[in-house]
Amino acid sequence: MSNVKLAVIYYSSTGTNYKLAQTAVEAGKEAGAEVQLFKVQELAPESVIATNPAWKAHYDQTKDVPVATAEAIEWADAIIFSTPTRFGNVASQMKQFLDTTGGIWFHGKTVNKVVSAMTSAQNPHGGQEQTVLALYTSMYHWGAIVATPGYTDQSIFAAGGNPYGTSVTVDQDGNIQEDYTAAVKHQTKRTVTVAQWVKNGQQG
Numbered sequence: 424m425s426n427v428k429l430a431v432i433y434y435s436s437t438g439t440n441y442k443l444a445q446t447a448v449e450a451g452k453e454a455g456a457e458v459q460l461f462k463v464q465e466l467a468p469e470s471v472i473a474t475n476p477a478w479k480a481h482y483d484q485t486k487d488v489p490v491a492t493a494e495a496i497e498w499a500d501a502i503i504f505s506t507p508t509r510f511g512n513v514a515s516q517m518k519q520f521l522d523t524t525g526g527i528w529f530h531g532k533t534v535n536k537v538v539s540a541m542t543s544a545q546n547p548h549g550g551q552e553q554t555v556l557a558l559y560t561s562m563y564h565w566g567a568i569v570a571t572p573g574y575t576d577q578s579i580f581a582a583g584g585n586p587y588g589t590s591v592t593v594d595q596d597g598n599i600q601e602d603y604t605a606a607v608k609h610q611t612k613r614t615v616t617v618a619q620w621v622k623n624g625q626q627g
């Protein structure tokens with residue numbers, strides 16, 4: 424059992440990162456953490472979303488997922504982020520969310536959050552690691568503790584496993600090419616474990 428609070432915060436247009444996030448939620452619960460799932464605010468106009476049936480369907484299906492706020496960051500001890508790769512970078516919706524945390528950052532409320540990130544892209548070498556590192560750059564400014572998977576589990580050596588953070592590839596139809604479950608679960612459990620160490624250390 425753990426007393427870690429885990430926020431899983433994702434952006435997804437067509438459902439890939441939602442699937443990764445849902446697996447992280449499952450893993451967090453298995454690790455005994457208190458878990459909340461949040462999407463970041465969609466910023467694209469509805470008229471644009473409507474031009475892509477997969478995007479529109481996912482947008483409608485996830486209407487009820489709560490939108491991430493600065494309070495969610497304050498609440499969490501651990502955070503798993505999941506964002507698609509967009510031109511080798513973090514999706515703007517996720518970046519915009521990070522850019523709303525200046526207030527809590529100023530008050531020291533982002534310090535010592537234990538964080539880890541996941542991503543997806545269409546090309547096997549489409550910039551996945553660059554996306555994860557770009558997100559981690561913001562985390563260094565937060566004073567967060569970045570808990571990467573490294574090679575701490577056999578799942579990292581399998582497809583989808585990535586020492587920077589789980590990354591998957593989607594085909595033209597949006598199907599994930601790798602069996603990512605073990606890698607996401609390991610990454611999430613490791614993040615919860617490190618957050619527990621930090622929490623215990625602060626209380627000691």
Ligand SMILES: Cc1cc2nc3c(=O)[nH]c(=O)nc-3n(C[C@H](O)[C@H](O)[C@H](O)COP(=O)(O)O)c2cc1C
Nearest residue numbers: 435436437438439440507510511543544545546549
């Ligand atoms: C504007 C845009 C930029 C993209 N840039 C990249 C890229 O740099 N490399 C890549 O492999 N895939 C790229 N893709 C494909 C997305 O990464 C892919 O659709 C996404 O990972 C699917 O995640 P989702 O289903 O959670 O939205 C791009 C897609 C869009 C719409």
